[in-house]
Each structure stands twice: as structure tokens, then as C-alpha cells.
Amino acid sequence: MGNKSLPAWLLAEEYSPVRPGGRKRRPGFAEKTLRDLAHLGQEVLFSEELAGRRGWLQDLDPRCKLLSLLWLMVVAGLARHPLTLIVIYLGVILLAVQSRVPAGPFLKRVWLFVPLFTGIMVLPSLFNWVHQGDPLVVLFRLPAPLRLGPWQVPALLAITRQGLAGAGMLILRVGVAVSLGLLVTLTTRWAVLLRALRVLRVPRIFILTLTLTYRYIFLLLKLTEEMFVARQSRLVGRMDRRMNYRFLAGSMGNLLARAYFLSEEVYQAMLARGFKGEVQMKEDWRLTLPDYRRAAGIILAGIILLGGDHYLGW
Template sequence: MRVENLPPWLWQNNYPPLRAGGRKRQPGFGEKTLQDLAHFGQEVLFAEELAGRRGLLQGVEPRLKLLGLLWLAVVAGLARHPLTLVVMYGGIILLAYFSRIPLGPYLKRVWLIVPLFTGIMVFPTLFNWVRPGEPLVVLLNLKGPVHLGPWQLPALLAITRQGLAGAGLLVIRVGVTVSLAFLVTMTTRWAALLRALRVLRVPRIFVLIFSMTYRYIFLLLKTTEEMFTARQSRLVGRSSLKMNRHFLAGAMGNLLIRAYVLSEEVYQAMVARGYRGEGRCLEDYSLAPRDYWRFAGFIMAGLILLGGDYYLGH
């Protein structure tokens, strides 16, 4: 094809020259979505790789491991002294270390969640207006009480010692519990964890939903990635917010329809192959003497912590 037959905008160079000091183009929502999807897939693969390592907790039978760490979570909920929780958290860090879990990402994952949610909930209890106590830091000192309708607020607004101690205790307790939950999920394969949930008499329908969600969410994520990739490959320049909203709404509806059709097809295929409501695991887990000893170690550690907490409380 001759150049004269091409559109002028394709062969004429009318673009201004690029400057080295120009502003860097910020990625749009499509690029950010693709990056988030790729990051999620990397995290899942990393979790599966951690569960397959030869570590301390990876070698424990999944059912006994789940029961043992659940018992430690109950102990954390019953503890009333901060020192008990600090010692317990130190033991959790040692378990993570001997289970060959990278401590940096592990601590980051836990303590990015705990302050965000728990800190917001306990923040009002720091002040004497919510929980009266001994003032530590005075923030506001008015001439008299403040009346807000049926409520009467004291003239002094301060952070109390009792409020700070209670909030700190709750944050540490939640941090210990979340750390134990991450230990279970990061050292146990998903299929084995679902089978272990049946030991706790979790209804089969919930186990089935968890299993199907984990198995087919990757297919839906792949579909979403292909939709965004196809759109990005057909875009010229930046899209407006209105276009992004229209595309996002259409993509959500399309993905919902595909998920519904896929669920029906998968269920019919499972029934045709003999599914009767109980999930199956290809690995056959058997209890060894060392599993009982490790489970006994969890029980003894919890009892020692409860005894030490009772002694510190008196």
C-alpha cells in the first residue's frame, strides 16, 4: 500500500517532541486493576508454596493443628494481663520462624489489619467522655459541663489511664488472634483446611461454598483480567471517568452472569459424577504419635499461659 493512500493522521508526524522533564503518565484504573489481579495471584501461589515447606507446623496433622491453634485463640481471649499476651505473641513468632514463614510479610499482613479495624473501634474508649478514669493527657478543659440534648458531657476531655490500658489490651489480643489465624492458613493447604473444618462440625454447605469459591475464583479472576486486557488493547489515549463507569458496570454484570452460569454447570457436573454433599480430599491424613505429642504441647502451653495470667492478675 502506498503512503498516499493512508490516512493523514497515520503517516504525518504532527506530534510535539517529547521533553525529558515532562510529567510521568499515571496509570489508569485498568492498569491498576490488572496489577491488583496479578498481585492477588502471586499471594495465593506464595501461600501454597509456604504450606508445602518442611516446617514445624506444616508437619502437624491439619485437624489437630486447627484444634490446637483454636485452643490458643481461646486462651488469648481469656487472658487479662498484657504480659501474658506479649509472651504468647513471642511464642507465635517463634512458631512462624520454625515453620519457615518470612517474618517481614507475616508481621506486615497482621499489623496492617489490626490497627485499621480494631484501632477505629477502640479509639473512643481512650477518652473520659466514654470511659471515666484517671486522666493522663488533658486535651480540653471547659468552664463547665456541655449539654447535647439528653447527654451531658464533662468539662474535662482527657485520655485516661484505664481507657489506654483497655484499648491496648484489646489491640494486642486481636493481634494475637489474627496471628494465629494466619498461621493456620499459611501452613495448611486449602483442601486440608476445609477437611479439618468438618472436625469442628462446620455445616457441609459452608465447606462446599468455601471450596467452590477458592477453586473457581481464579477462573473468574482470569476472565476479569482478559476483559480489562481486551479493553486496554483497544484504547487510544486516556478514557474519561464516564467511560470507565460504563465499562465497569457492564463488566460487573457480565461477570455476574458468567459466574451464575458456571455455578450451574459445575454443580450439574458434580452431581453427574456422584456428588452427594460431602467434599473429598485426595490426600489421606493419618494420625501419628508425634501429632498427639504436638497437640499435647498446644494444650500444655495454653494451660501454662492461663496459670501465669491468673497469677499476674492477683
């Protein structure tokens, strides 16, 4: 029979499902969910692989790393001059390069998030209606002030120099703080980072809860992926929106029930192994001379930056 008996769409080198009108079928929520779950798994694997590399921060004791970078966050919060924040951020970039953190993903994770959310919060403070100051850009003028009930709207709407400077400082502070936090999580394995929180006197039961959550959330994500794959493998044709909603509601209930029974099984297994409410964590870290030197260097740099910021003033 040969290829003459096969339909034309099976012989095509690239196949994309089309709708009756000739348009490509858009991926449904199931395909988007599976894609997002796969992307989340890739992000976790990337972070774990990056934390296992040899680098400046990876070789530093987790407790020293946590305290040192927290100290830099405090310095960024106390800074009053933008030059101080810029110098801190350049130091963060240098630490990322020395720790073999890819610059592209690192910058995207910070500066795709900070301007969006922080910029929305500080947007009203740019205008003289909220923050009085020297006008830089006049947006419009009214013949006279407008009164709306108990409120009076000024006749001039402009972006002020003080408002723009304050918004820029806040965005810089948030960008530096997010970069430092991201640097800690990218260069430290999650389990090790949770153990390092003990240096901040975080309760052991809280650390245990976070550890179990991080451990079993991926199991629940795997169950979710299997549910969606099973549905997709049995799906023929298009499903209306109502059926999709029913499947989503049923999947959420099923996943909640599984999570509840899993938590009970984990707790019973812990009791069977001698758990009595007190978490015993093995802490065998030993500080070395390079750890002291690197931590002291970061802390000394923060002190110098604070002194320089006080000298520059605002």
C-alpha cells in the same frame, strides 16, 4: 535511513507516557485493576508455596494444628494480664520461625491491619467522656460543664489510664488472634484446611461450597483480567470518565452472567457424576506420635499460661 528517521521518544532508553503539559500520565482504573489482580495471584502462589515447605507446623496434622491454635486463641481471649498476651505472641513468633514463615510479610499483614481497624474502634474509649478513670493526658478544660440538650459534656477532656489499658489489651488480643489465624492459613493448603474443619463438625455441604468457591474464583479472576487486557490492547488515546463507567458496568454484568452459567455447568457435571446432595469426602489422615506430642505441648503451654494469668490477676 538509520536512526535519523525515528522520533526522539523511541530512541530514549526509558519511556514514560506524558500528558501534553509534560506531566506523566497517571495509571487508570484498568491498569490498577490489572496490577491488583497480579498482586492477588502472587499472594496466593506465595501462600501455597509456603504451605508446601517443610516446617514445624507444616509437618503437624491439620486437625491437631487447627484445634491447638484455636485453643491458643481461647487462652488469648481469656487472658486478663498483658504479660500473658505478650508471652503468647512471642510463642506465635517462635512457631512462625520454626515453620519458616518470613518474618517481614507476616508482621506486616498483622500490624498494618490491627492498629488501623481495631484502633479506630477503641479510640473513643480512651477518653474520660466515654470511659471514666484517672486522667493521664489532659487535652483541654472548659470553665464549666457544657450542656447540649439532654447530654452534659464534662469540663475536662483527658485520656484515662483505664481507657488506655483497656484499648491496649484489646489490640493485643486482636493481634494475637489474627496472627494465629494467619499462621494456620499460611502453613496449611486451603483444600487441606477445609477438610480439617470436619473435626469441628462443620457440615459437609458448607465445606463443599467453600471448596468450589475457592476453586472457581480464580477462573473468574482470570476472565476479569482477560477482559481488561483486551480493552487495553484496543484502547487508543484517553477515554473519558463516562466511557470508563459504561465499560465497568458492562464488564460487571458480563462477569455475573458468566458466573451464573459456570455454576449451572458445574452443577450439571456433578449430577452426571453421581452427586445426590451428600458430599463424600475421603479422609485418610493418620495421627502419629509426633502429632500427639506437638499438639499436647501447645495445649499444655496454654494451660500453663492460663494458670499464670490467674496468678498475676489484673
